[in-house]
Amino acid sequence: MSGSSLDGVDIACCDFNWDGQNWLYNIIAGKTYPYSDMWVARLQQLPQQSIEIFPKTHAFYGRYLGQLVKQFAEETQLKADFVASHGHTIFHQPNVGFTAQIGDGAAISATCGLPVVCDFRSMDLALGGQGAPLVPIGDALLFAGFEGCLNLGGISNISFKQENKVVAFDISPCNLVFNQLAQALGQPYDNKGHMAQSAMPSDELVQALNLLPYYQQSGARSLGVEWLNQNIWPLLDQFPHLNELEKMASLSKHISFQIAKVINEVKLNRILLTGGGAFNDFLIQQIRQQCQAEIHIPSLELVQFKEALIFAFLGVLRISNQNNVLCSVTGSQRDHVAGALYGNFNSLI
Numbered sequence: 347m348s349g350s351s352l353d354g355v356d357i358a359c360c361d362f363n364w365d366g367q368n369w370l371y372n373i374i375a376g377k378t379y380p381y382s383d384m385w386v387a388r389l390q391q392l393p394q395q396s397i398e399i400f401p402k403t404h405a406f407y408g409r410y411l412g413q414l415v416k417q418f419a420e421e422t423q424l425k426a427d428f429v430a431s432h433g434h435t436i437f438h439q440p441n442v443g444f445t446a447q448i449g450d451g452a453a454i455s456a457t458c459g460l461p462v463v464c465d466f467r468s469m470d471l472a473l474g475g476q477g478a479p480l481v482p483i484g485d486a487l488l489f490a491g492f493e494g495c496l497n498l499g500g501i502s503n504i505s506f507k508q509e510n511k512v513v514a515f516d517i518s519p520c521n522l523v524f525n526q527l528a529q530a531l532g533q534p535y536d537n538k539g540h541m542a543q544s545a546m547p548s549d550e551l552v553q554a555l556n557l558l559p560y561y562q563q564s565g566a567r568s569l570g571v572e573w574l575n576q577n578i579w580p581l582l583d584q585f586p587h588l589n590e591l592e593k594m595a596s597l598s599k600h601i602s603f604q605i606a607k608v609i610n611e612v613k614l615n616r617i618l619l620t621g622g623g624a625f626n627d628f629l630i631q632q633i634r635q636q637c638q639a640e641i642h643i644p645s646l647e648l649v650q651f652k653e654a655l656i657f658a659f660l661g662v663l664r665i666s667n668q669n670n671v672l673c674s675v676t677g678s679q680r681d682h683v684a685g686a687l688y689g690n691f692n693s694l695i
Contacts, residue, residue, distance in 0.1 A: 347654040348434040348449075350500030350571060351521040351622060352389060354380040355411065357418045358654040359426055362662050369487050371659065375422045376651040379414050392436050392448070393571075400436075400448075407434065408450030412457025419458075427694055429454060430661025430685075431464040432653075438570030440476040451688040461689030463661040468684075470671050475678025478568040479503050482514035482675045483663070484656030485618075492642070494614040497653070498623020500525075501569050502605055506612055511674040516569040518561075518604040519578055521622050523597050527590045539628025542598040545591035554581055555600040566677030598629055606636035616640045620652040661685065665695050 347356040358376040392403055415429055433447030451464035467477035482505035485495040494506035500522040505514035528536045558577055582593055617639050624643050663670035664685035671684045
């Protein structure tokens, strides 16, 4: 798994079993491989590069992921049945019908020597959906003990059951904006939210952020880097009198408000919280102050590797020919099986 905040590549070796009623999981081992400065720059700049650079990077990045899988297997002395890869999102524009995650599955498979399931989003776009979020089916089947699952990654998103249907959507930006402002101040990220906590938020900026049209939408909806570039950064530029710390404080107040608003509207009582934002003590404190829900932060392992775990699970569902994308979440025409296969799955299917 590679998220929009560009922390690195999360690799988890996971074991799944069906006991006749429920899916059981175990994270055997997990590790994050931080991106080099070269890969950070390459992934950030790819949307603006010339057309031939895209397929070249798609292939090179696939070989890079394959090499990381080989390295992980050697370091852990573990052998997997197959690899399930999310890839790294470069474009996500469901409103005009396309999404693109790089990391060529053929290159991954050829490099690491294992069969690969990848490209989980394209079928949903073809069926008229958002192509995201995909994690909620894993939330529903692996974490049924919680009423809702909240993920604070580059984007914040939530999933929950409503009228016997799984509902999920992106709530707001999250670590993407915090990281970029922290990096402008020479820090890779806002450690525990201390930077945002050190400044006073601007009520005017918070109000302007809360009035963005996205927050008036309902139903299936998702956010991407493009939305931030079109909405968040231009809006922050309209407040040149605020420094980066004040902007971070304002964003923290805005994000916590939007998250708590959703929790309160849906009336969730017990929530599992994961993602890098689980380490942002100040943001978590603000969310808790504005809602009554019990917010449970699990083990460090699950916080770090829940998304990798669930994409592994999506791969298990794919090779079992079971639906792994829910139309109630993405807005597509129907529940469906998604994921392209590379390599020999004959012994598994």
